[in-house]
Amino acid sequence: MQIKNIEVDQSLKELTNHRTVALPIACYETTIRQYIQGYIPLHWHDEIQFVLVVKGEATFQINEEKIVVREGDGVFINSGCLHMAEEKNQSGCVYICLNSSPHFVLAQELYIAYVYPYIQATNLPYLYVDANDTWGKNILEAMMKIKQWIQQKPPYYEIDIAAQITLIWQNLIINGFPLEYDQTEALKHYRMKQMLNWIHFHYGEKIMLDDIASAGQLSRSECCRYFKRILKTTPLRYVTDYRIQKSLVLLKNVDANVTEIAYQVGFNSTSYFIDKFRRAMNMTPLAYKKYKMDIRQTNYLIRGISQ
CATH class of the missing domain: 2.60.120.280 (Regulatory protein AraC)
Structure with a gap:
């Protein structure tokens, strides 16, 4: 079985049911x-x-x-x-x-x-x-x-x-690892998940750095350090990347409208969405939509021939 999309909740916890019929x-x-x-x-x-x-x-x-x-x-x-x-x-x-x-x-x-x-x-x-x-x-x-x-x-x-x-x-x-539990380290990752949780719940809205930092009970500078250290990016760049990810799913819809999708995922202008999408995907949203439609059409034809 090939899973082609990971469904996650607002905290990034994967929702895939990892089990066979009888075993977890x-x-x-x-x-x-x-x-x-x-x-x-x-x-x-x-x-x-x-x-x-x-x-x-x-x-x-x-x-x-x-x-x-x-x-x-x-x-x-x-x-x-x-x-x-x-x-x-x-x-x-x-x-x-x-x-x-x-x-x-x-x-x-x-x-x-x-x-x-x-x-x-x-x-x-x-x-x-x-x-x-x-x-x-x-x-x-x-x-x-x-x-x-x-x-x-x-x-x-x-x-x-x-x-x-x-x-x-x-x-x-059997390797005998020296196990450690660091409360500070555990709290760091808890706060990171809290900030990601907040972004994934509010990505369609206007998001400020203060909002993200508040979700993790951190200052603006500490918030930026968390994202840089753990995710190798900035908080607002992560927001943009996440919005692009969400748009990919919506663009698979045959009736998808690029402008409507741009606002739905939190961009305040279509041109800005197109620019960020092109930078991330090396194509425009419209080109991506056509690309996905062509793949579906090809797969449909292949299934028809095989039958």
């Missing part, structure tokens, strides 16, 4: 460039996530850090961490994504001792999974088995998957 997990293949935006936008979820890059390479941003994951390697992304991804060097990156509820990793009797401290640790937002390390190789091979079992559904495959999830977690924690 999901395992699917993702081609980054097939997403609406051409990359995987910033989001977070309660599930822990393991990624295995099977083609090309990708740059992942997890909280305020960026890492490049090579073909054949992977990355662990901890519960609740903001993250996004884009392919590197137009490599056509494809990766397998395994999401699991932390509570599914181990029995409840072991959860407090062997899971909870890791998902609460502020010094473990992610971990690079290198296929050249024995523990990394074990994790990546287990992911492939899980993906295969979900597709083929052999007898008792749910039990096999549960065993492999436990094996994955054991190989992750």
Whole structure:
């Protein structure tokens, strides 16, 4: 299954239901460039996530850090961490994504001792999974088995998957990481999510820097430092980028009017919207709309021929 758009709530929490029919997990293949935006936008979820890059390479941003994951390697992304991804060097990156509820990793009797401290640790937002390390190789091979079992559904495959999830977690924690919980660090990311939450709820309105800073209970200068450090951008530039993202979905509508969309997503003039859209997407909103319509028409014709 290829997910081509990540639905999030106002706090950027992903709304995708990460589970099979019987298990609180999901395992699917993702081609980054097939997403609406051409990359995987910033989001977070309660599930822990393991990624295995099977083609090309990708740059992942997890909280305020960026890492490049090579073909054949992977990355662990901890519960609740903001993250996004884009392919590197137009490599056509494809990766397998395994999401699991932390509570599914181990029995409840072991959860407090062997899971909870890791998902609460502020010094473990992610971990690079290198296929050249024995523990990394074990994790990546287990992911492939899980993906295969979900597709083929052999007898008792749910039990096999549960065993492999436990094996994955054991190989992750066997490294003996010195876990830390920093209240200041935790508060920083809470405030960041509060500011993003406010932007995503009010993006269609006039937004001032003071409004964003107030949502995070920060001064204007501290607000700017938060965005620069964590998201590598300014608060108002993030607002503009988010408005462009929202417009992409609306422009897919056949009856979409560029001027109406501009005002709907918070721009106060059509010309300003067109200028910012062109800078972000290397085409005008109208050209993007025509491009999406042509793709739909081509897909329709292909389905008609195949039938």
